[in-house]
Amino acid sequence: MTVMPEIAASEAELVEIFEDLHRHPEIGFEETRTSRIVAEKLRAYGIDEVHEGIGGTGVVGLIRGKGAGNRCVGLRADMDALPIDEISGVAYASQNPGAMHACGHDGHTTMLLGAAKYLAATRNFDGTAMMIFQPAEEGLGGARRMIAEGLFERFPCDEVYGMHNNPMAAPGHVSICKGTAMAGAQFFDITVTGRGSHAAMPQQSRDAVVIASNLVGQLQSVVSRNVAPTDTCVLSVTQIHAGSAYNVVPETATLAGTIRYFKDDVRDLTEDRMAALCKGAEAAYGVEITFESRNIFDVLINDADLSDAYLAAAADIVGQDHVSEVHTPMTGSEDFADMLKVVPGAYCMVGHTGDIALHNPAFVLGKEILPVGASVMARMLEHRLPPG
Numbered sequence: 001m002t003v004m005p006e007i008a009a010s011e012a013e014l015v016e017i018f019e020d021l022h023r024h025p026e027i028g029f030e031e032t033r034t035s036r037i038v039a040e041k042l043r044a045y046g047i048d049e050v051h052e053g054i055g056g057t058g059v060v061g062l063i064r065g066k067g068a069g070n071r072c073v074g075l076r077a078d079m080d081a082l083p084i085d086e087i088s089g090v091a092y093a094s095q096n097p098g099a100m101h102a103c104g105h106d107g108h109t110t111m112l113l114g115a116a117k118y119l120a121a122t123r124n125f126d127g128t129a130m131m132i133f134q135p136a137e138e139g140l141g142g143a144r145r146m147i148a149e150g151l152f153e154r155f156p157c158d159e160v161y162g163m164h165n166n167p168m169a170a171p172g173h174v175s176i177c178k179g180t181a182m183a184g185a186q187f188f189d190i191t192v193t194g195r196g197s198h199a200a201m202p203q204q205s206r207d208a209v210v211i212a213s214n215l216v217g218q219l220q221s222v223v224s225r226n227v228a229p230t231d232t233c234v235l236s237v238t239q240i241h242a243g244s245a246y247n248v249v250p251e252t253a254t255l256a257g258t259i260r261y262f263k264d265d266v267r268d269l270t271e272d273r274m275a276a277l278c279k280g281a282e283a284a285y286g287v288e289i290t291f292e293s294r295n296i297f298d299v300l301i302n303d304a305d306l307s308d309a310y311l312a313a314a315a316d317i318v319g320q321d322h323v324s325e326v327h328t329p330m331t332g333s334e335d336f337a338d339m340l341k342v343v344p345g346a347y348c349m350v351g352h353t354g355d356i357a358l359h360n361p362a363f364v365l366g367k368e369i370l371p372v373g374a375s376v377m378a379r380m381l382e383h384r385l386p387p388g
Contacts, residue, residue: 002317004375006118014114014370017041019092021106022365025081025099028136031057034079038109038133045117047131051154055146059133060155063119065385067126073384074130074160074343075377076336077112078105078137087361102363104165107370109133111163114374115381125385130157132339139187139296143338152342159306160345161380162336163373165365167358169351170322172372174314176348177326178307182300183234183260185333186267188293190215190278194285196251205249209242211285212253215277216240222273233270234260234331260331262299297333302346310346313380317372350376 007014017037026034035057042050042061049062057079086093086100094100101107116131132151136142169175192212197205216237227233235257242253261267275291282289311323326349336347350373353366 003371004118004317004378006121007114007371007374007378010114010117011371014110014374015367017113018106018110018365018367018370021109022092022101023095025094025096025101025106027083027099028080028138028140028142029056031079031135034109035059035133035135038079038113041113042116042131045120047116047120054151055135055142055149057135058142058146060151061116061131062155063116063123063129063131065125065127065129065387066123067388069127069385069388071127071385072130072155072157073127073381074132074157074345075112075115075381076132076134076160076162076339077108078134078142079109080105080136080138080140080142082138082359084359084361088364090364100361102360103138103358104363104365105137107165107365107373108163110370111373111377114370115377118374118378119381124387125382126387127385129381129385130155132160137335141296141335143335147338147342157343159384160339160343161310161377162334162339162345162347163377164334164347164349165369165373166349166351167354167356167363167366169349171351171353171366171368172318172322173351174311174318174323174348174376175326176302176307176311176346177329178302178304180262180299180329181302181347182329182334182337183232183262183297183331184267184295184299184337185297186259186271186293187296188257188259188274188291190255191290192253193288194251195287197249199247199249202249206285206287207249208253208287209250211281211287212240212242212255215281216255218277218281219274222270222277226269226273227266231266232262232329232331233266235270259293260333262329297335298337298341300334300337300347301340303344306344307346309383310348310380313383314348314376316379317375348376
């Protein structure tokens with residue numbers, strides 16, 4: 001492995017930034033402290049332009065290379081934390097109750113800052129490097145908001161690249177799934193409105209709890225009996241809420257969850273069947289049932305040629321034996337997909353030490369990834385904007 005010497009020399013600073021961000025996590029669209037630190041660091045590194053407040057708390061930095069080329073390549077990192085109480089036990093654990101960087105976005109932000117510092121110091125490229133620090137990736141639509149507020153109109157970009165840590169891969173291993181790489185996602189809400197009663201006289205009720213519970217079981221048949229086995233779809237009910245007393249049959253019960261898919265027609269079929277089951281239960285039980293579904297993440301599609309270019313750049317840093325193409329898409333979702341719908345690019349995964357999965361309250365990011373990820377990002381930028 002050949003981490004860039006300039007970035008290796010900044011490793012202590014990167015660790016300090018990372019640990020500070022980890023101590024002070026902020027959930028989506030509340031990243032005021034994080035974005036302030038990002039903007040301050042970029043200015044201290046001599047970035048040519050720093051723009052704040054894009055997409056609420058987003059930050060964009062522009063670095064002009066030595067050459068006068070007119071091409072622009074974007075590098076993106078997400079900044080938000082999750083609403084989780086941390087139990088990792090690390091010395092730099094979250095000091096904000098109910099918030100934790102359990103997905104490693106603090107590491108992503110740190111790595112992009114490391115790449116920005118290097119690129120601003122060396123400028124060994126022809127064109128413009130665009131550093132995109134995005135808020136609210138965790139299901140709140142941060143990428144869409146930045147795009148809606150003119151991200152790529154204000155800062156035209158020819159290509160854009162993202163990166164995510166992966167505790168399930170070997171440290172320093174970089175992988176990409178060409179083409180369809182990550183699932184799209186819908187979030188759904190179902191409300192059953194029945195008739196409440198005294199719990200001792202349930203015959204006077206139309207029990208929303210029983211109806212909702214039956215509906216959960218019926219929903220599990222949607223994928224297994226409607227979606228072709230050769231297609232992939234996941235339907236998970238993740239929330240059930242009802243009642244507030246031991247002796248009351250509640251009037252209402254709510255269900256919520258997610259659909260993950262790789263094809264729009266599979267998503268549409270799944271939603272249609274879910275809506276039909278709700279209508280059927282509504283008629284069968286004589287209650288009112290509402291079904292609402294909304295798109296949160298698009299399917300992430302990596303450009304095949306730019307994926308190859310990303311792997312080639314990564315190989316310069318981690319070695320050819322530590323890069324690979326993945327052939328099975330992930331059912332997880334990532335709103336970098338929205339940027340890839342506007343600008344071609346690719347999204348890679350980088351392995352690090354640790355064996356606890358993402359979104360777990362005990363998750364710990366292996367800090368050795370910081371100079372590696374920063375170097376891969378910087379080298380990719382130099383590869384795509386070679387000096388003339």
